[in-house]
Structure formats: structure tokens, C-alpha cells
Amino acid sequence: MLTSAPYSLYRSFLFLLGFLTLGACEDKNSSQSAEPESEEVRGVYGSPKPLWDKGYQLDEIGVNAIFVHSGSIQAEMLKRAQSEGVRVFTEFATLNGKNYVEKHPEAWAINEKGEPVEAAGWFMGVCPTEPGFRRYRFDQLRDLLTNYELDGVWMDYVHWHAQFEEPEPILPETCFCDHCLGRFSNEKSIELPVGSTAEKARWVLSQEDRKWREWRCQIILEWAVEMKKIIQEIRPGALLGLYHCPWEDQEFEGARRRILGLDYDLLKETIDVFSPMVYHERMGRRPEWVEENINWFCERLALGKEASPKIWPIVQAHDSPGIVYPEAFKTVLSGGQAGCSSGVMMFTTRAIAEKEEKLEVVKKIYQNQSSQ
Numbered sequence: 001m002l003t004s005a006p007y008s009l010y011r012s013f014l015f016l017l018g019f020l021t022l023g024a025c026e027d028k029n030s031s032q033s034a035e036p037e038s039e040e041v042r043g044v045y046g047s048p049k050p051l052w053d054k055g056y057q058l059d060e061i062g063v064n065a066i067f068v069h070s071g072s073i074q075a076e077m078l079k080r081a082q083s084e085g086v087r088v089f090t091e092f093a094t095l096n097g098k099n100y101v102e103k104h105p106e107a108w109a110i111n112e113k114g115e116p117v118e119a120a121g122w123f124m125g126v127c128p129t130e131p132g133f134r135r136y137r138f139d140q141l142r143d144l145l146t147n148y149e150l151d152g153v154w155m156d157y158v159h160w161h162a163q164f165e166e167p168e169p170i171l172p173e174t175c176f177c178d179h180c181l182g183r184f185s186n187e188k189s190i191e192l193p194v195g196s197t198a199e200k201a202r203w204v205l206s207q208e209d210r211k212w213r214e215w216r217c218q219i220i221l222e223w224a225v226e227m228k229k230i231i232q233e234i235r236p237g238a239l240l241g242l243y244h245c246p247w248e249d250q251e252f253e254g255a256r257r258r259i260l261g262l263d264y265d266l267l268k269e270t271i272d273v274f275s276p277m278v279y280h281e282r283m284g285r286r287p288e289w290v291e292e293n294i295n296w297f298c299e300r301l302a303l304g305k306e307a308s309p310k311i312w313p314i315v316q317a318h319d320s321p322g323i324v325y326p327e328a329f330k331t332v333l334s335g336g337q338a339g340c341s342s343g344v345m346m347f348t349t350r351a352i353a354e355k356e357e358k359l360e361v362v363k364k365i366y367q368n369q370s371s372q
């Protein structure tokens with residue numbers, strides 16, 4: 001190894017030169033760089049391919065960020081998106097795992113009757129405390145961050161087993177597996193009665209309901225904290241985002257916290273960007289509801305545009321279920337930029353690429369903002 005003094009001196013000089021150069025013209029595409037604070041995020045959710053296939057460059061539409069499912073990310077896609085001046089974030093399906101529980105029944109969530117839960121629509125929540133599953137997911141995240149130069153990871157499906165994306169949500173009581181009951185008992189210093197799982201569950205829900213809900217929220221937070229730790233270790237500077245249920249505190253008898261386990265007051269310390277999933281058509285709401293919901297969220301968390309955490313909602317452009325007409329799409333896309341929001345994206349890229357009128361809406365709003 002070369003360790004002579006002149007060489008070290010030369011190396012220090014090169015390092016300093018590199019440092020100064022980086023400072024002078026910071027690479028806006030590098031995930032290591034600081035986030036450009038002032039620029040609003042004009043995002044699309046889904047692979048950008050449908051837009052590229054139509055002959056567009058992302059920057060000519062005004063798009064400056066893409067959010068792509070972790071399974072769809074490819075080196076070529078990343079390279080081209082970055083060459084078009086676009087930041088690349090990936091969606092990371094966190095607690096949804098039908099295939100996983102089928103192969104690993106020990107991670108199947110258990111209901112209050114002591115039985116394995118049924119799928120909640122197309123969602124199958126894995127038990128969030130099962131150690132083997134935790135290792136599996138965290139390893140997947142490490143691989144993803146090591147293989148791709150991403151600007152951030154957006155956790156999806158971070159909640160206890162349930163389905164909130166339908167007008168009639170499915171809201172079961174879970175999880176009463178041995179891991180969950182054991183951790184609850186230890187961490188809250190509560191001695192559980194002897195008996196069957198169903199008897200223990202009944203006792204917990206009738207005697208320690210408040211602490212049970214609190215503990216479940218802490219488990220969800222723990223996932224966010226672990227994931228942030230991994231991001232900071234492998235790709236410091238990359239953002240941790242969260243796609244989440246947009247219900248207000250009292251909706252469905254407080255089910256966002258009570259059943260899903262989402263406590264904003266806990267999560268806001270760890271999450272860099274909240275992305276409420278304001279899918280108006282899917283959830284049976286008016287298009288104007290999007291703006292109302294975002295304003296509520298900003299007020300509820302006392303968020304400002306420049307402060308952290310940030311809010312970049314995801315709105316619905318996709319036609320199923322229901323039809324999202326261009327006029328309604330315009331209302332929800334603008335609504336997603338209301339209040340303290342500093343960015344927006346739509347579900348999905350394909351939905352706008354396939355309908356010329358919807359793409360026109362995006363162009364009009366995004367191009368106008370990108371030229372400001």
C-alpha cells in the first residue's frame with residue numbers, strides 16, 4: 001500500500017478539490033445530495049414506460065419525480081429517468097404478503113377467535129412481529145438500496161391486517177399470535193390470563209384495550225424506525241415516505257389508529273414524507289374531498305410547506321373502480337397540492353398515458369409549475 005507523505009498530501013488535495021467541486025455544482029440526481037427544498041414535487045406513480053412509449057420525455061411533461069414499485073425498478077429505467085432530471089423513489093410493499101404466509105404459516109395473522117385471518121379483499125397482512133418475516137423484509141430493503149441509487153423508499157401497506165381502500169372497509173381485530181401476545185405482555189408489563197388464544201384476546205380487548213391499541217401503534221412505528229435506520233446506513237440522504245390511509249381521527253370510530261395502528265403523532269418524528277392515499281372514486285368520496293382532506297391533515301399535524309415532515313398526496317387517475325373523468329381528475333390533482341402539500345402524484349402513469357384528456361390535465365398543471 002502506498003503511504004508516502006507526498007502521496008497522502010496529493011490525495012488530501014484531490015479530496016478537497018472534489019469536495020469543493022461538489023459544493024459548487026451539486027448533482028441534483030444524487031440520492032446523497034440534500035433535497036431541493038423549494039421545488040414542488042410533480043410526481044407520477046408507476047413505471048414511466050407508458051409515457052416513454054408515447055414518445056414523451058418526463059421533463060417535457062413537467063414531471064420531476066417518479067414512484068415505481070420495487071419489483072419494477074431496473075437499472076436502465078433509473079438511468080433514463082435520471083437523465084431526464086427526475087428523482088426516483090420506490091414503493092416498498094411492507095406488510096402485505098399473501099405468498100409469504102402461504103409458505104410461512106407461522107407468520108399468518110391471528111384474529112380474536114384464535115384463528116388465522118382470511119384475506120381482507122386483495123390484502124393479506126402478515127404478522128408484523130414475527131421475527132422471520134421481519135428479517136426477510138429488512139433484507140429485501142437492504143438489497144434494493146444496495147442495488148439501486150434511489151432518492152427514497154415509500155413504504156406501502158404499513159398497517160395491521162385490514163382493508164381501507166374500499167367504500168366498505170374490512171376492519172378485523174388482530175393479531176393474537178403467540179409472538180404478539182408475548183411482546184405485548186412483556187413490553188407493557190401486563191400478565192395475561194391462562195387459557196386459549198380466544199380467551200386471552202377477549203381479556204385483552206375488555207381489560208387492556210387502551211394499552212393494546214397503544215402497543216399496536218408502537219409496533220407500526222418500529223417498522224418505520226427500522227427502515228429509516230437501514231436507509232441511513234446504506235443510502236444516507238434518501239427519504240422515507242409512507243403511503244397511508246387518509247381517514248380523519250374520528251372516521252369509522254377511530255379505525256385508522258384503533259385497527260390499522262397508524263398514530264400520526266408517533267410517526268411524524270420518523271417519516272420524512274406522508275403520502276395520504278386520497279383515492280376519491282375508490283373510496284366513494286367527492287373529488288372536492290381531496291382538498292378538504294389535505295387541509296385537515298396539514299392542520300392536524302400542524303405542518304408547514306417548508307417544514308418536515310412533508311406531505312405529497314397520491315390521487316386517483318385510474319378508472320377502476322368507477323370512472324375518473326378529466327374534470328374530476330383536475331380537481332383531485334389540484335386538491336392534492338392544497339394547504340401544506342409540497343408535492344403530488346397520481347395513480348397511475350398508465351392511466352394518464354392512455355387518456356389524452358387526462359394527460360392534458362397533467363401537462364397543464366405540471367408544465368406551468370415547472371416553468372415558474
Ligand SMILES: [Zn+2]
Pocket residue numbers: 109110127128129130175176177178179180181
Ligand atoms: Zn402476531
